[in-house]
Amino acid sequence: MSKKIVCRCEDVTEEDILKAIDEGYTDFEELRKKLRIGMGTCQGRTCIMLALRILARKTGKSIEEIEKPSFRPPVVPITLGSLAGEEDED
Amino acid sequence: MKTDVVIIGGGINGCSLAYQLSKKGIDVALFERKYICSGATGRCGAGIRQQWSTRENIILAKESVKIFSKLSRELKEDIGFRQGGYLVAIHDEKELKEAEERVKLQRSLGVDVKIIDKDEIKEIVPILDPDGMHAIGATFCPTDGHADPFKTTFAYARRAVENGAKIFTHREVSKIIVEKNKVKGVVADGERIDCNYVINSAGAWSRIVARMAGIDIPNRPLRKEAIVTEKMKRVFDAMVISFRDGIYFSQQSEGNILGGIPGPDEREGYLYQPTFSFLNHMARTLTRYAPVLKFVRVLRHWTGFYDVSPDARPIIGEDPNIKGFIHCHGFSGHGFMLSPMVTKIISDYISDGKDSDYLHSLSIERFKGKDISREVSVVG
Numbered sequence: 200m201s202k203k204i205v206c207r208c209e210d211v212t213e214e215d216i217l218k219a220i221d222e223g224y225t226d227f228e229e230l231r232k233k234l235r236i237g238m239g240t241c242q243g244r245t246c247i248m249l250a251l252r253i254l255a256r257k258t259g260k261s262i263e264e265i266e267k268p269s270f271r272p273p274v275v276p277i278t279l280g281s282l283a284g285e286e287d288e289d
Numbered sequence: 290m291k292t293d294v295v296i297i298g299g300g301i302n303g304c305s306l307a308y309q310l311s312k313k314g315i316d317v318a319l320f321e322r323k324y325i326c327s328g329a330t331g332r333c334g335a336g337i338r339q340q341w342s343t344r345e346n347i348i349l350a351k352e353s354v355k356i357f358s359k360l361s362r363e364l365k366e367d368i369g370f371r372q373g374g375y376l377v378a379i380h381d382e383k384e385l386k387e388a389e390e391r392v393k394l395q396r397s398l399g400v401d402v403k404i405i406d407k408d409e410i411k412e413i414v415p416i417l418d419p420d421g422m423h424a425i426g427a428t429f430c431p432t433d434g435h436a437d438p439f440k441t442t443f444a445y446a447r448r449a450v451e452n453g454a455k456i457f458t459h460r461e462v463s464k465i466i467v468e469k470n471k472v473k474g475v476v477a478d479g480e481r482i483d484c485n486y487v488i489n490s491a492g493a494w495s496r497i498v499a500r501m502a503g504i505d506i507p508n509r510p511l512r513k514e515a516i517v518t519e520k521m522k523r524v525f526d527a528m529v530i531s532f533r534d535g536i537y538f539s540q541q542s543e544g545n546i547l548g549g550i551p552g553p554d555e556r557e558g559y560l561y562q563p564t565f566s567f568l569n570h571m572a573r574t575l576t577r578y579a580p581v582l583k584f585v586r587v588l589r590h591w592t593g594f595y596d597v598s599p600d601a602r603p604i605i606g607e608d609p610n611i612k613g614f615i616h617c618h619g620f621s622g623h624g625f626m627l628s629p630m631v632t633k634i635i636s637d638y639i640s641d642g643k644d645s646d647y648l649h650s651l652s653i654e655r656f657k658g659k660d661i662s663r664e665v666s667v668v669g
Contacts, residue, residue, distance in 0.1 A: 223447070226324040226458065232331060232439040235543070240519055242588060271589045272563055276519055280583030282572035 205253070206246035208239020216250055220257045227254060227268055237268065240276065291483040292318040292455070294639060295475050297462050297498050298491035299323075300330035301438065301628045302617050304445035304456075306488055308364075309636035311452035318484070319446075319454065320477050322461035326442050328492045330625060332593030334515065334537055334547060334669065335438040336528045337626040338375045339400045340430050342391055342666045345650055346602065346623075347398050349630045356629035357436055364444040369437030369542055373526025376413055377666075378424045379404070380533050388428050391666070395430070402430040414525040416579040422531070435528065435539060438625055465501040465614075472502065472613030486639055488615040493559070493594035495618035502614050506604065507656055509557050511595040513549060513622070513669060514567040518585045520544035529578065530668045536574050537668045546585065549669045550574055563590045595622040599656060601664040605631055606638070606648040615639070616653055622669050 203213040211234045224230045227250070236250050237243025247268060255262045294310055296303045299321025307319045321327070337357060339350040354372075361368050379388050388404060395402045406426050407419040413429060446456055457477070464476035465487055474483040491498040493510035521544050528539040538548025552567030568590055576583045598604055598619030608614040617635055620627060637643040 223450075224443075228327065228331075229324050229443070232326055233443060238589075240588065271591050273568075273587060273590065276586035276588050278584060278586050279518070279572045279576050282568050282587060283576045283583065284569065284573065285576075285583060 205249045206234070206236045206239065208241050208246075209235040211236050211246070213253060216253050217257060220254060225254070225258055227251065227265055230254065231268055243268070243270070290318070290480065292316045293484060294318070294486040294488060295320065295462070295482060295484045296488045296490060297475075298328070298489070298494070299325045299446070299456065299458060300328050300490065300492050301442050301445070301625050302620075302632055303488070303490040304442045304449065305628050305632040306490060306617065306636060307449035307454045307456065308445040308452070309632055310639060311449045311454035313636065313640045315640060317449070317454040318482060319449070319456045320460050320462045320475070321456070321458045324458050325446050325456070326439055328494070329593050329596065330438050330442055332515065332591060333438055333625050334528075334539070334549060335625050336375065336433070336435055336537065336539065338430075338433045338528070340375055340377055340391065340395060340402055340428060340433065340666065341664060342394075343602070343664050344394065344398065345647065346627070346664055347395055347400060349627050349647070351398065351400055353627055353629040354432060354434070356633070357434075360436075360441070360629070364448050366440065366444040366447070368441040368444055370434065371436075371526070371542065372432050372434035373528065373539070374413070374429055374431040375433035376410065376527045376529050377428045378422055378529070378531040378533070379426045379428065380423050380531070381425065384533070385426065392428055400430060401432055402428055405429050414527055414529055414579075416524055416581050417529065418578065418580055421577045421580060429527070433528065437542070462498070462501070465498075467502050467611055467614075470611055472611060486613045486615055488617055488635070490617040492618065492620075492624065493596045495596055499616075502608075502611050504608055504611060504614065506616070506618070506653065507599050508604070508619050509597050510559055511557055511597045512555060512560055512592055513595055514552050514563055514571075514590065514592050515547065515549035516568065516571055516587050516590045517541070518546040518582070519588050521546065521585060532666060532668060534574055535668050536571075536578065538575060538578075545588070546582065548575060551669065559594065561592050563592050595669070596624070597621045601667050603627060603631060603651055604653050605635060605651045606653070609652070609654050621664070622667065
């Protein structure tokens with residue numbers, strides 16, 4: 200069976216998510232912390248909506264009913280050099 | 290509903306207590322108002338350090354390391370425990386003298402720790418610039434380390450449930466019933482749960498929980514912030530900290546650098562909003578310590594809360610006035626690393642009435658007298 204990758208940064212498959220939900224990680228934040236979904240470089244831009252849909256389908260809830268994860272700053276990754284106040288050479 | 294012990298708070302201490310008590314065959318119900326790990330545990334650096342200034346913390350931490358090192362096997366899940374050591378910067382001659390005293394005490398208690406020079410700092414963490422750190426040396430303990438806070442807490446919770454513990458998430462305890470100075474039960478979501486013990490392991494919210502039983506505790510919630518960077522090739526294993534700058538950072542198993550520092554706008558309270566002043570201060574200090582990191586990107590920045598006690602030491606044990614009310618809070622930023630031993634002491638007390646010196650020295654009663662020895666080795 201071919202793998203369906205949901206979170207590319209952290210290499211999490213649909214199967215991993217379904218298995219974790221079966222184990223009782225039915226809160227999205229718990230699922231995220233268990234599998235590291237959305238913790239990679241893209242910060243969940245590709246995977247969080249997909250994972251929310253899988254969770255909704257599996258638990259029989261609507262996406263609206265599920266508590267969404269908090270999006271944490273910065274919106275795009277920024278170098279420590281820029282944050283420290285250095286001029287960016289890019 | 291009826292149970293023997295109600296635990297309030299689903300962080301590392303609450304879940305470890307649920308596991309240990311249920312393993313002894315005691316009826317336990319844990320109430321968490323959000324989800325498991327939603328408080329300080331899920332937001333912490335999860336460092337495990339034995340380099341303390343007080344005898345008590347050194348022993349608690351050392352015994353905790355022993356438990357951590359066997360915990361993956363015991364919980365039948367990998368908790369991500371690794372021992373990369375802690376490197377504690379020494380900035381001047383005065384700090385060197387203090388470090389010598391601490392090291393002497395730590396070594397006398399069996400902790401493998403030594404003072405190292407600037408060259409050795411670079412050997413252990415090649416990206417550090419000792420001059421940028423303003424360091425003349427450091428102390429290093431190779432058996433200090435780290436565990437994954439999510440994996441550890443989830444593993445405790447899962448094994449607890451298998452042992453018969455009940456874990457309720459998204460359920461908030463709103464009332465603690467006390468009659469004739471004894472705990473009788475709690476009310477959660479309008480339902481009364483009869484019990485003999487209530488354990489307050491609510492972290493930064495423990496003051497609110499204690500007040501429900503009419504107990505005033507001197508803790509304050511202190512807002513803290515942390516960052517994590519993108520992943521890098523593995524370059525170092527140690528946690529780097531400085532008591533003067535308050536910074537801590539390490540490279541996670543996944544390759545990201547995670548760290549924190551007291552921010553310029555740090556304050557009491559429950560505000561989750563991260564501050565730019567922290568980010569700027571952290572970036573400046575971190576790139577001073579490890580200049581090459583200026584090319585590395587920050588992915589996330591978040592807040593969490595320390596549950597700070599007046600002497601930065603935990604408050605544990607049964608309340609002297611309310612029978613059945615068990616304190617397990619005030620960890621002041623060190624709840625994760627001390628949890629194995631502290632929760633063992635508390636569960637042995639509940640199950641067998643077993644006494645421990647710590648139940649006296651870390652009792653809430655210590656704030657009545659004047660004999661307070663403050664833990665000074667604090668970062669973050």
